[in-house]
Amino acid sequence: MLPYNQDHHFGKVAENATMPPTLDEAIERSQDFLLSLQYPEGYWWAELEANVTLTAQTIMLYKILGIDHKYPIHKMKTYILRTQRAHGGWEIFYGDGGCLSTTIGAYMALRILGVPKTDPVLQKALKLIHSKGGVTKSRMFTKICLALLGCYDWKGIPSLPPWLVLLPSWFPFSLYDTASWVRGCVVPLTIIFDKKPVYKLNPLLCLDELYSEGKGKARVHLSFIPGDWTSNFFVGLDHVFKYMENLGVVPFRQWGIKEAERWTLERHEDSGDFHGIYPPMFYSIVSYSLLGYEITDPVVHRALESMRGFTVEREDECVVQSCISPMWDTAFVIRSLAESGLQPDHPALQKAGEWLLQKQATQHGNWFYKKRTGRAGGWAFQFFNRWYPDVDDSAAVSMALNAIKLQDDDVKKGAIKRCAEWISVMQCKDGGWAAYDCDNDREWLNCTPFGDLKAMIDPNTVDVTARVLEMVGRVKEAGDASAILPPRAIARGLAYLRREQETEGCWYGRWGVNYIYGTSGALMALALVAPSTHKEEIERGARWLVEVQNKRGTKGANGYSHTNGAREGGVAMNGNCKNMGAPEDGGWGETCFSYNDITLKGRNEVSTVSQTAWALQGLLAAGDALGKYEVESIEHGVQYLLSTQRKDGSWCEKHFTGGGFPRFFYIRYHLYAGHFPLSALARYRDRVRAGKMAK
CATH class of the missing domain: 1.50.10.20 (Glycosyltransferase)
Structure with a gap:
């Protein structure tokens, strides 16, 4: 069977509704759409466009x-x-x-x-x-x-x-x-x-x-x-x-x-x-x-x-394709369906969870040649990859399994615990986590003649570190203390995120484009693991997300109006980047050019579904740190998602929002415009029902 491709499968038949659906309708449509894409074996799999x-x-x-x-x-x-x-x-x-x-x-x-x-x-x-x-x-x-x-x-x-x-x-x-x-x-x-x-x-x-x-x-x-x-x-x-x-x-x-x-x-x-x-x-x-x-x-x-x-x-x-992503796709679809109200023991979720359990890596991979300690327990990105489990997928799969109920929940908990032990071993010396290796940070390798992609190493990143800490928070929330990382590992990870926050309040995103991705991940992690000790960092991150929203004429978190355009007259980036005047739609968008030019942090001439969903997830995670303007920003973002959903429950996204090698190789994940907006809408509904959106 072919992987799901949003353009080929649905682009000609799925039209926008004449009126935006209600929140509940949008969530139900999205659930039905994603469930229709599940493979008989239990997984989800979409095309990786490069x-x-x-x-x-x-x-x-x-x-x-x-x-x-x-x-x-x-x-x-x-x-x-x-x-x-x-x-x-x-x-x-x-x-x-x-x-x-x-x-x-x-x-x-x-x-x-x-x-x-x-x-x-x-x-x-x-x-x-x-x-x-x-x-x-x-x-x-x-x-x-x-x-x-x-x-x-x-x-x-x-x-x-x-x-x-x-x-x-x-x-x-x-x-x-x-x-x-x-x-x-x-x-x-x-x-x-x-x-x-x-x-x-x-x-x-x-x-x-x-x-x-x-x-x-x-x-x-x-x-x-x-x-x-x-x-x-x-x-x-x-x-x-x-x-x-x-x-x-x-x-x-x-x-x-x-x-x-x-x-x-x-x-x-x-x-x-x-x-x-x-x-x-x-x-x-x-x-x-x-x-x-x-x-x-x-x-x-x-x-x-x-x-x-x-x-x-x-x-x-x-x-x-450059790669195959069933593990990654399945983990995030499971989470979106579970968060949006599907019962934890729903047959589709159980089947997906059992499939994931079968894919856990239990033999030492290439990471062991340097580390020489710990036992294997991670998950990879692809169908077959015993040698290269990665921390990001492993944390994502652990959170997916944590969100559902399997027939033998003890086996599931054992798998999550083993994964957490492996992730703990993979922590880098400065407190963060990388994708595939530990302390793989010899920057001089990028100066070799072979290194013109500037991707010769695999250093720790904010987005992977944030995913690990979010995993800690989710598992702790579920009451399973056995799979939480040691306190010192958590403290070192938090210190790393604090150091990496930039002056404006945002965080760099390595594996997703770009600062919206990194900031959203950091906010979700900090809000779960350290909401009190890192309140200032959370507030600064939330303010930055509001400031870069594509909504003209609204006030930012500091009370001043903003328009979110690029620099007057545009920017020159190898002659390719045009003036990026922002749309007035309430969404978020960030160009891949932000890796070339930091003045384009959080900026694009269009909004995208996945980046809007990331921004909403980050703001919703900020919780009690939200002020009046952040709440208004969330409402505008939710309306953007509702107004752009298609009748079949899907969303369309032409732009590339996945990272490969920044500045040189990008990916368009065809399911990002499916599960991320569903998660964002579900988390928004939860806050509305809990009475936490009024200011």
């Missing part, structure tokens, strides 16, 4: 392996052509003005599929590519793909000596000092970079036109950066590595390649999944082909079949 890069790379992979005839390549072509924007490029989020690397990837795929460079589609794309500096200004992962096709020189790709894989976890530096997603790419890439293959397609592909300065004049080698001593150190080191390669002096080369092969094979799931995200899957399959594995080999066959799970094929087009 950008065309992954589909383009899949076309390339199938072509270089010679298996493109077995897959719906023509539908992938249709998808790529459909998603080109009027400016000629392809985007990483709605309205970004065109991303250089993404556009090059789409251009490459279309050329592979036989579209001539004289085609108007490619001419428009090429114009944008040249305006942004051409291929030499693109990101490293784009250059790697081009190097595999012989369209970029391997000397412009940083070296990854195979012996890097041999460094033990206790060494001053090892692979385990990089983020988990980096590890999954780097290990198979050591094989690819050692072999430096060039796959000759038939007909032969030439992409010289991508060089805006001309292929002959292009500087493809790694260059020193004036004044950046850290980056220059690694560029110099790369020159040394390349010199050694040219001399044929690479220590422990064969041993390193064998270890890379062993490491990768060991981490392939029985299902064929590797790491659970697309780039490691792509590079592992390429590395196997270089090691002599046939397409028919069971390892390669399972990996390719697993990649089908990333692929969403419909009647007219085909798209490849």
Whole structure:
């Protein structure tokens, strides 16, 4: 079965009601809608929309392996052509003005599929590519793909000596000092970079036109950066590595390649999944082909079949996702349904809860290579991922299970307790929590030539830390003290959130866009765990949310009117960002550009359903800290959700509000516009019924 896609499944049939529903009607409609999406096995699963890069790379992979005839390549072509924007490029989020690397990837795929460079589609794309500096200004992962096709020189790709894989976890530096997603790419890439293959397609592909300065004049080698001593150190080191390669002096080369092969094979799931995200899957399959594995080999066959799970094929087009999110989707849908009045022992919730219990990770994953203590007990993001449970999903699943009643509740409580013990072990030294690892914070790694996404590490973040503390509060609220973290761990987490609050009162959001996400999470955590000791922080956060609401002519929390527009005349962000005058609809919205420009905190030219729901959840959590203007703000936000709900109980959301790699990769979760507004409306109704909304 295909994952839920709000556009494809419902966009043409679900219209807005002529009159907004009442609060109870909206909640009931939303419940019915979400229940209709549950899979027979018990889970919920929606599409993760990213950008065309992954589909383009899949076309390339199938072509270089010679298996493109077995897959719906023509539908992938249709998808790529459909998603080109009027400016000629392809985007990483709605309205970004065109991303250089993404556009090059789409251009490459279309050329592979036989579209001539004289085609108007490619001419428009090429114009944008040249305006942004051409291929030499693109990101490293784009250059790697081009190097595999012989369209970029391997000397412009940083070296990854195979012996890097041999460094033990206790060494001053090892692979385990990089983020988990980096590890999954780097290990198979050591094989690819050692072999430096060039796959000759038939007909032969030439992409010289991508060089805006001309292929002959292009500087493809790694260059020193004036004044950046850290980056220059690694560029110099790369020159040394390349010199050694040219001399044929690479220590422990064969041993390193064998270890890379062993490491990768060991981490392939029985299902064929590797790491659970697309780039490691792509590079592992390429590395196997270089090691002599046939397409028919069971390892390669399972990996390719697993990649089908990333692929969403419909009647007219085909798209490849970056990841699969059933655990995450299921946890939040359960919570929204339980919070909105479904009985805790409702059959749908029980079935979902039993499915989640079966998915708990009980073996040590990659996190253990550095930590060397504690037992496993977390949950992952995907269907299959024994090696990489993450703290955020684990806390979310624990809260979902805590909200429902299963036939054997003791087993459920045992699973939550084991998860809490694992999360306690994963706390970082400065008090926060990261996604997949502990104390994975060597910032200098982002200065390496390979780190141009600035995502080489997995440091602790406000949103993950807040999720953990919210879990503590929810479980405590339910009276299960056995699963609460040690008092010192809680105190350290609270101290971390206090330190991270910014001057305006907001918090940065890493895995959701952006300050609205981080602020909402922090408020929900603080209000549950430390409402008295952190009252000032809660009040400041609530005031900030009111100030950035898209409602002109109302007074902010400080009593002064505000309009929530961007700076007069707009802002310049690589020439893409237009003047962001806010709508007058009572919602909230924040552009992905807020990661590039902090003056855009909480700002966008449109409101979105998920960000409005986050803001409402944060304000509603503030509770007794709310004043008159915060209450008015909540009322406006609720009206926005009611007025935008569609007749079938769903909401439409075109904008990307999920984080991947800030500034470089964003995600549109197709269920965010389903469960988050339901939770927000349900929590609002609870406060109204309790008589806590009047001021």
